[in-house]
Amino acid sequence: MKGRIFHIVKKEFLQLKKDKKMLGMSIIAPILQLLLLGYAANIDTKNIPVVFCDMDNSRISRNYSETITNSGYFVKIKTINDINEIDSYINYGKASIGIIIPVNFGKNIISGKTVEIQGIIDGSDSNTATIGMNYITMITREYTQDFLIKKTEKLKKININTQKITPEIRIWYNPELKSRNFMVPGILGLLLMVTTLMLTSLAIVKEKEIGTLEQLIVSPIKPYELLLGKLIPFIIIGIIDIILVLSVASLWFKITIKGNEILLFFFSITFLISTLGIGLFVSTIASNQQQAMIVSMFFIMMPMMYMSGFIFPIENMPFSIQIITYVMPLRYYFNIVRGIFLKGIGFYELWFDFLMMLIIGSIIFTISILRFKKRIG
Amino acid sequence: MKENAIEVKNLTKKFGHFLAVDNISFTVEKGEIFGFLGANGAGKSTTIRMLCGLLSSTSGTAKVAGYDINNEVEKIKENIGYMSQKFSLYDDLTVEENIEFFGGIYKLKNKLLQDRKKWALETADLKGKENRLTKDLPGGWKQRLALSCALLHQPKIVFLDEPTGSVDPISRRNFWELINTLSEQHITIFVTTHYLDEAEYCNDIMLIHNGKIIAGGSPNELKTKYLTSPILQVECSDPLAALDILQNEIWVNEVSMFGNKLHLNINNEKKDTEFLKKLLNKNSIDIIKIGKIIPSLEDVFIHLIENNKKGGINAR
Numbered sequence: 001m002k003g004r005i006f007h008i009v010k011k012e013f014l015q016l017k018k019d020k021k022m023l024g025m026s027i028i029a030p031i032l033q034l035l036l037l038g039y040a041a042n043i044d045t046k047n048i049p050v051v052f053c054d055m056d057n058s059r060i061s062r063n064y065s066e067t068i069t070n071s072g073y074f075v076k077i078k079t080i081n082d083i084n085e086i087d088s089y090i091n092y093g094k095a096s097i098g099i100i101i102p103v104n105f106g107k108n109i110i111s112g113k114t115v116e117i118q119g120i121i122d123g124s125d126s127n128t129a130t131i132g133m134n135y136i137t138m139i140t141r142e143y144t145q146d147f148l149i150k151k152t153e154k155l156k157k158i159n160i161n162t163q164k165i166t167p168e169i170r171i172w173y174n175p176e177l178k179s180r181n182f183m184v185p186g187i188l189g190l191l192l193m194v195t196t197l198m199l200t201s202l203a204i205v206k207e208k209e210i211g212t213l214e215q216l217i218v219s220p221i222k223p224y225e226l227l228l229g230k231l232i233p234f235i236i237i238g239i240i241d242i243i244l245v246l247s248v249a250s251l252w253f254k255i256t257i258k259g260n261e262i263l264l265f266f267f268s269i270t271f272l273i274s275t276l277g278i279g280l281f282v283s284t285i286a287s288n289q290q291q292a293m294i295v296s297m298f299f300i301m302m303p304m305m306y307m308s309g310f311i312f313p314i315e316n317m318p319f320s321i322q323i324i325t326y327v328m329p330l331r332y333y334f335n336i337v338r339g340i341f342l343k344g345i346g347f348y349e350l351w352f353d354f355l356m357m358l359i360i361g362s363i364i365f366t367i368s369i370l371r372f373k374k375r376i377g
Numbered sequence: 378m379k380e381n382a383i384e385v386k387n388l389t390k391k392f393g394h395f396l397a398v399d400n401i402s403f404t405v406e407k408g409e410i411f412g413f414l415g416a417n418g419a420g421k422s423t424t425i426r427m428l429c430g431l432l433s434s435t436s437g438t439a440k441v442a443g444y445d446i447n448n449e450v451e452k453i454k455e456n457i458g459y460m461s462q463k464f465s466l467y468d469d470l471t472v473e474e475n476i477e478f479f480g481g482i483y484k485l486k487n488k489l490l491q492d493r494k495k496w497a498l499e500t501a502d503l504k505g506k507e508n509r510l511t512k513d514l515p516g517g518w519k520q521r522l523a524l525s526c527a528l529l530h531q532p533k534i535v536f537l538d539e540p541t542g543s544v545d546p547i548s549r550r551n552f553w554e555l556i557n558t559l560s561e562q563h564i565t566i567f568v569t570t571h572y573l574d575e576a577e578y579c580n581d582i583m584l585i586h587n588g589k590i591i592a593g594g595s596p597n598e599l600k601t602k603y604l605t606s607p608i609l610q611v612e613c614s615d616p617l618a619a620l621d622i623l624q625n626e627i628w629v630n631e632v633s634m635f636g637n638k639l640h641l642n643i644n645n646e647k648k649d650t651e652f653l654k655k656l657l658n659k660n661s662i663d664i665i666k667i668g669k670i671i672p673s674l675e676d677v678f679i680h681l682i683e684n685n686k687k688g689g690i691n692a693r
Contacts, residue, residue: 007481011467011474018469211463215527218429218459219482220451 004221008229012203016233026199026237027244030191034248037187038180046072048132051095052079053086060106067143068099073135086120096122097132109147181255185341186310188245189333192268193275193304196238198296200279204230205292208283223373231276238272249341258344267336267354274329274361280368304330329364332357381440382407382534382565383428388437390423397423399588400437405581407533408563410556412579414570414678420588421569425538428567429459442533458527458535462542464519466526468512472503475511475526483530497525500555517548521555528559535559537568541575553578573675584678592681596674604677606630607646610670611639611653614663622660628652631683640676 016022052065069076077095080086086098098120108115119136121129207213216226242265249255257264278300286292306312307321308330314322325331332353339345339353347354383405390398398420405411415421426432428441430450439446442456466475476497480490498504501521503514511519520540527535537556541549553575556566560580568579576582577596584592584599592603613619616637623632623641628649631642643649646669657664 003484004482007478010481011470011478014474015467015469210468211461211465212467214431214461215459215465215479216482217431218454218457219479220454221482 004225005229005232008226009232012230012233022199022202026195027240030195030241030244031248033191033194034184034187034245035252037190038184038248038253047075048073048097048128048135049077049095050074050097050099050132051077051086051089053081053083053098053100054079055081055083055103056101056105057081058106060109061101064101064105064140064143065099068136068139071135071139073132090120090122093122096125096128097136099136109144110151112148112151115144180253181342182338184245184249184253184255185337186334188242188249188268188337189271189308189330190305190310191241191245192238192271192333193301193330195241196234196272196275197279197282197301198293199237200231200234200276201282201286201292201296202289203234204280204283205286205289209288227280227369227372231280234276234279235269235272238268238275242268255341257341259340260346263346264337264340267333267340267350267357270354270358270361271329271333271336273365274357277361277365277368280372281364284368284371304328307331309334326356327360329357329360332360380407381405382409383411383439383441383567385424385428385439386437388424388427388439389435390420390427390432391435396588398427401585401588401590403583403590403593405565405567407565408560409580410560410566410568410578412568412570412576412582413585414573414576414582415585416571419585421571421585422538424585425536425567425569429457429536430454455530456533458530458532460523460527460535460537460540462539464523466511466519466523469510471508471510472498472501472514472522473507475522476529479526480529485529493529493531497522497529500528501525515548516544517551520544520548520552524552524555528564532564534565534567537566539569539571541570541572549575573673573678576674582674584681586682586685591685592677599674599677600672604642604672604680606642606644607669608672608676609641609643609646609650609653609667610635611641611667612637612665613639613657614665618660619657619662622656623653626652626656631680633679635675640670640679642676642680 016026050068054061054065065076065079068074074097077089080089083100086095086100089095090098100118100120102116102118105115105117117140119133121133123129204213207216246257246261246264250257279296282292282296282300286295307317307325308314308328309325310330314325314331317325335353336350336357339350343349381404385404386402387400388398388402389396389400401420401424413421413424423432427434428439428446430446430453434446441453444450444452444456446453467478470478473494476494477490480493485493498507501518501524503509503518503522506514511522514522524535524537524540541552544552549572556568556578560566568575570576579596581595582593582599583590592599594602611619616634616639619639620632620634623629623639629641629643631640633640641649641653650667653667654664
């Protein structure tokens with residue numbers, strides 16, 4: 001019984017060792033992706049380039065623009081006087097935000113009148129635009145408030161207790177709000193999906209293409225022996241990838257796992273049930289490696305990547321799409337990985353995700369096995 | 378009475394509305410080389426795939442090595458070897474790794490595995506080349522290696538599905554010598570081919586056309602039993618023009634091109650030779666040579682398939 005499975009596993013590794021492409025895809029690509037995404041997949045908004053059009057050119061207006069620049073979120077590109085120049089700064093991408101300070105800005109503030117400043121934002125990068133705008137609104141509000149308080153103090157010539165409430169926001173789990181901390185654990189999910197799902201489907205379809213699958217089917221090999229023999233290598237590669245990602249995350253990116261590594265590992269194996277199942281499924285519908293690649297890439301992995309909360313928060317999606325995300329095992333795995341990695345939570349909080357992942361994985365896996373058995377039996 | 382290795386009874390396979398194999402029956406004796414002939418799409422591969430348990434039948438039964446293809450597939454698989462025209466080996470593994478892998482799948486161990494490995498290397502003529510990658514082997518060697526791998530577990534019956542499809546003529550010849558040797562060792566060989574010259578190597582032949590068996594017997598039987606009318610071989614200055622003319626003559630049963638010669642199936646040697654000479658002269662085609670020949674299998678099959686098309690006598 002064990003004999004045949006062992007021979008297939010051994011053969012699979014022999015082939016993998018010789019197939020530089022496959023080896024690269026399973027071991028080197030994960031590290032490369034991890035490093036690339038760890039650095040490049042940066043959605044932190046810092047150093048937004050701003051151009052000021054200061055038409056007031058007073059002490060107060062200069063002070064205001066300095067306050068914005070000093071916040072750390074913005075970099076002043078230039079202060080200009082002609083409002084029409086802003087266009088070219090935005091058009092050429094030299095600045096993402098243009099702030100127009102109107103004439104009499106300083107005067108009006110002192111006299112307590114309403115002042116309006118105008119912000120022109122490059123909406124082609126809506127993410128930066130929204131974040132930048134929010135920052136500016138916040139800074140401006142605070143600035144004018146401060147100003148009012150100081151003014152009242154001066155007028156009354158007495159010290160009053162400012163009743164201003166400043167909320168002190170403490171961010172849990174990812175105190176630096178670094179997107180890397182958020183992204184790198186997510187990459188674990190992506191990598192496991194890519195390596196196990198795609199490699200499994202490719203490895204099986206390849207045998208179909210060259211006819212060896214048929215050669216195996218005419219031998220007395222049992223379907224389960226063939227299946228296990230084909231899947232075990234990718235379970236092993238999956239495990240290596242898990243260890244690899246966890247090591248790079250903690251040793252290179254210094255993101256420590258707050259929760260239990262063993263639990264994360266155990267959940268990851270559960271996730272593999274669904275990716276291997278899907279890989280197997282793809283292999284039953286594709287007749288050559290190109291097809292397998294396209295199907296798994298464009299019809300399975302890309303939608304999963306976009307819809308499982310890796311980049312876009314699920315809460316922001318329309319309800320109909322949110323429903324679809326519930327059948328995506330990756331969605332639950334992201335929750336699990338981020339939960340254990342960043343929040344340090346455990347089974348008690350994650351049981352639902354685990355259960356859903358297990359149920360969906362088992363369903364996919366069973367369907368695929370039945371299809372596979374039907375084809376070879 | 379000789380024992381049968383394969384017995385096929387009313388075997389039928391439908392793909393949707395398409396009848397790929399239509400109610401065929403035949404037997405294959407133990408130890409013989411059985412040729413299953415037909416054009417592409419005639420139903421050869423479908424039949425072989427049903428017999429090997431790769432495909433289930435729509436109706437009918439067959440016994441392979443004494444086991445039923447409908448419910449004893451596992452037993453059959455232990456007793457047969459199979460090689461397809463793809464020579465299904467792992468290209469990226471070495472010769473030795475391929476042999477060891479297939480040996481492992483058939484659960485050969487220790488001494489037996491070593492013995493069979495040695496045998497396979499000798500049979501495939503690959504001694505000293507154990508560490509060569511399979512993809513670097515020439516077609517003929519690959520073919521012999523594939524056959525050796527299919528024979529590692531010493532099956533009683535071997536199915537070869539167009540085994541010589543993509544090798545050069547010399548390798549084909551060597552391959553058939555190997556098949557003969559195997560046959561001498563009492564291994565039953567079931568081979569499909571569309572090369573009629575290869576059919577001459579077989580002890581017994583079945584011709585399948587559009588899913589039906591239209592003739593069967595030894596090569597000699599086929600030549601004498603099914604083709605009684607004489608065959609003339611004509612060499613002339615313009616064989617293509619002659620072909621056009623002769624196709625419309627009622628006294629010509631069949632005419633076909635063999636290289637630059639024409640083969641004519643006629644009814645009366647003397648009378649028709651005169652007709653032919655006159656006709657070609659009239660059309661100013663120079664005759665180089667005309668003579669009666671012993672029909673080849675190809676002549677027989679053209680005759681049979683033409684007959685079948687005309688809806689004439691069913692040869693069975």
